[in-house]
Amino acid sequence: MADNTTKQRLSLIIRGAVQGVGFRPFIYRLATELDLVGWVNNSSVGVFIEVEGDKDQLDTFLRRVQTENPPRSQIQAIETQWLDLTGYKTFEIRHSVSGEKTAVVLPDLATCPDCLQDIFDPHNRRYRYPFTNCTNCGPRYTIIEALPYDRCHTTMKGFKLCPQCQAEYENPLDRRFHAQPNACPKCGPHLELWDQQGQILETHESALMATATAIREGKIVAIKGLGGFHLVVDARNTTAVQELRKRKQRPDKPFAVMYPSLNLLKEHCLVTPTEEALLNSAECPIVLLKVLSSNFRSPLTPLYKGGNIRKEGEISPAVAPNNPYLGVMLPYTPLHHLLLAELGFPIVATSGNISDEPICIDELEALQKLNQIADLFLIHNRPIFRPVDDSIVRMMGGREMVMRRARGYAPFPIMIKSSPTHSQPSILAVGGHLKNTIAIARPPQIFLSQHIGDLETPAAFEYFQQVIASLRGLYDFNPQLIARDAHPDYISSQFAQEQNLPLIKVQHHYAHVLSCMAEHGLEPPVLGVAWDGTGYGEDETIWGGEFIYVTEDHYQRVAHFRPWRLPGGEKAVKExxxxxxxxxxxxxxxxTSIEKAFTPQELVLLQTILKKHLNSPLTSSVGRLFDGVASLLNIRHQASFEGQAAMELEFIIGETITDKYYDFLLSSSTPTVIDWSPIIKAILNDIFCNISLGQISVKFHNTLVKIILEIVKRFPAHQIVLTGGCFQNRYLTERAIEQLQQHHYRPYWHQSIPPNDGGIALGQVIATLSKRMYINDQEV
Incomplete structure (x- = not known):
């Protein structure tokens, strides 16, 4: 090494996803390779490093830290400082230190290729071990209790490492160095198979094999996985799938399917290279894929009633009835890999919960709540600290769109611009009522929680409170402000009201627009197209067909669909x-077009309450407009899950191609009112003329896109944001993107943040930080 006259000391603080990803051993190897001395450790804010050596070598070290960092790490910021020498003799990895907690907790990661090789290698000591992991994979967010990320702060603290695992854990050159969930068959968690009374039937490998046998026999098994329980059945067995539907009281909503291999999956679904990369990614989400045309079923085709297992691994139509898409994933834990390799066929793997409640994470809780659903319970004794569902992703406009942000994505933060001159408050945002997520903001980081779900039950509300407490505890977070939806009756709004904190109410659709702006780092002016099913409007009606114009210092509702009344209010969501x-x-x-959808008594009653304006709130919702058109076309009069009618209206398009659209009217007032009455009249005429349902549906979708184009022409904003649950519709979104681009606008749509209400909490934070808290020029 050069003499002391050329030596310097470099201090670094690295922030981001740098814990639990092999960052410290990477630094150790790099420093020793460059003949540098000093130390590295984890802290509650990230990774601290001090290195001494020749200035040229230190410059090389700094450059390579940024270009050769571990693949699962994400560096958000590096703070550097040049200091006087202290005379370090070696390079060492020091114990973690505490302090302000801003370090990024990594999401749970799918099994890496090296660990996969370990579990299928008969000569490896982890052969067929279902809890194998390393610094490149395995549980993170679901097991961490506190920062910094050390074993003593995880649910693995109760498992004492055996000498071999301890040696791996302490060796900086081993890929299991400080892998906090590190374990093996001698010292780690194990499997047990229980019956409905909680009696142990089998343990360890025998439990896995007995589970495979039960699934082959058509039984329903509750399996404890990474972030909670799955309910599992043979996806080929229609009788078994329908029995699961009956027991879970889920008549129509699609089930997710886990395939043993990508090759088998490709026999059933169209898979693009981008979708293949998603399926094989460390996030390993559920990906919505188009079923091969030979397997496509029209929404009007009666469901297959047979009970036999279908040929060559073919999926039962009962898995996703009346749906040309299938939600699929590949195994993402060693347990799933071992089970699916044994079975060799796809399985339904749906969330282990009862209706409108969170996913079960504890075996005793599962035994109590899932007892009337599952025949058997495959459990393990590694505690899950927080429930995390599977994420759902689809391709939209050639890019990934996260529709449910959970395993693999949460709680990775969203980075925003932070004012260097003004201190910004700590904010808790409590989201909406459906597809709830919460967010905590410590600028420039916003931590968006995993998917919580609909706050419809006491159990769901309890889970909502637990997630808030969990994130607050993890980051020692004490909010100074709380942001909520403007709807006064939402459970989340009522919770916020009780917190004795300064309160910000954020209009629902404005929050939608801001969430997409934040995701893309957009600055005003922006015209947001915010279409969904329900959102509380400034005039106390139900909004959902909104055009929101955002400028530097305010926002305004500049256009909306003509309101109409919903008889029975919230009942219309399901009808x-x-x-x-x-x-x-x-x-x-x-x-006459819908009288067969009602009994005569129902029709008289509903017409009466409409005429008298009794329990018939006004709405401008495009989501409800989709529902109404689906009912007029006799596609769906009653829905068993949110969005079912709109989905089937999209699916009925099939391969129909046309550029035709229906006429509509735009008012000259401010805000512009979009009159849909010519659309409905033309649809009824097309029905009378026996125009195909596919033609009518595609013309309806084209009309909505035409409306967007006509409204955007009225405003000097070339940045157009497409947001809200309606933009989960692939045909609508992709045609809107295409048409806007053809007319030289710049459309933006959601990718990493859900377009549905799963993104509302992020928008609430941005509204609070931006101080653009205005409604039609009136400050609130």
Whole structure:
């Protein structure tokens, strides 16, 4: 090494996803290779490093830290400082230190290729061990209790490492160096198979093999995985799948499917290179894929009723009835890999919960709550600290769109611009009511929670509170402000109201627009197209067909769909026929087209409450407009899950291609009112003329895109944001993107943040930070 006259000391603080990814051993190897001395450790804010050596070598070290860092790490910021020498003799990895907690907790990661090789190698000591992991894979967020990320702060603290695992854990050159969940068959968690009374039937390898046998026999098994339980059945067995639907009281909503291999999956679904990369990624989400055309089923085709296992691993139509898409994933834990390798066929792997409740994470809780659903329980004794569902992703406009942000993605933060001159408050945002997520903001980081779900039950509300407490505890976070939806009756709003903190109310669709702006780092002016099912409007009606114009110092509702009344209010969400009736009543059209959807008594009652404006709130919702059109076309009058009618209206397009659209009217007022009455009249005429449902549906979708184009022409904003649950519709979104680009606008749509209400909490934070808290020029 050069003499002391050329030596310097470099101090670094590295922030980002740099814990639990092999960052310290990477630094150790790099420093020793460059003949540098000093130390590295974890802290509650990231990784601290001090290195001494020749200035040229230190410059090389700094450059290579940024270009050769471990693949699962993400560096957000590096703070450097040049200091006087202290005379270090060696390079060492020091114990972690505490302090302000801002370090990024890594999401749970799918099994890496090296660990996969270990579990299928008969000569490896982890052969067929279901809890194998290393610094490149395995549980993170689901097991961490506190920062910094050390074993004593995880649910693995109760498992004492055996000498061999301890040696790996302490060796900086081993890929299991400080892999906090590190374990083996001698010292780690193990499997047990229980019956419905909680009696142990089998343990260890025998439990796995008995589970495979039970699935082959058509039984329903609750399996404890990474972030909670799955309910599992043979996806080929229609009788078994329908029994699961019956027991779970889930008549139509698609089930997710886990395939043993990509090759088998490709026999059933179209898979693009980008989708293949998603399926094989460390996030390993559920990916929505188009079923091969030979397996496509029209929404109007009766469901197959047979009970036999289908040929060559073919998926039962009961898995995703009336749906040309299948939600699929590959195994992402050693347990799943071992089970699927034994079975060799796809399985349904749906969340282990009862309706409207969070996923079960504890075996005793699962035994109590899932006892009437599952025949058997495959459990293990590694505690899950927080429940995390599988994420759902689809390709939209050639890019990844996260529709449910959970395992593999949460709680990785969203980075925003932070003012260097103004201190910004700590904010808790509590999201909406459906597809709830919460967010905590410590600028420039916003930590968006995993998917919580609909706050419909006491158990769901309890889970909501647990997630808030969990994130607050993890980051020692004490909010100075709390942001909520403007709807006063949301459970999340009522919770916020009780917190004795300064409160910010954020209009629902404004939050939608801001969430997409934050994701893309957009600055005003922006025109946001915010279309969904329900959002509390400034005029106390139900909004959902909104154009929100955002400028530097305010926002304004500049256009919306003509309101109409929903008989029975919230009941219309589950009954598209009510939306259809409201549409017809609003423009005084005969009800003959939908009278068969009601009993005579129902029709008289609903028409009466519409005429008297009783429990018939006004709405401008495009989501409800989709429902109404689906009912008019006799596609879906009653829905068993949110968005079912709109999905089937999209699916009925099939391979239909046309550029035709229906006429509509735009008012000259401010805000512009979009009159849909010509659309409904033309649809009814097309029905009378026996125009195909596919043609009608595609014309309806084209009309919505035409409306977007006509409205954006009225405003000097070339940045157009597409947000809200309606933009989960692939045809609508991709045609809107295409048409906007053709007319020289710059469309933005969601990718890493859900377009549905899973992104509302992020928008609430941005609204609070931006101080653009205005409604139609009136400050709130």
């Amino acid at each position: 598209p026929r009510r939306s259809a009736l409201g549409l017809l009543e609003a423009i005084n059209l005969p009800k």
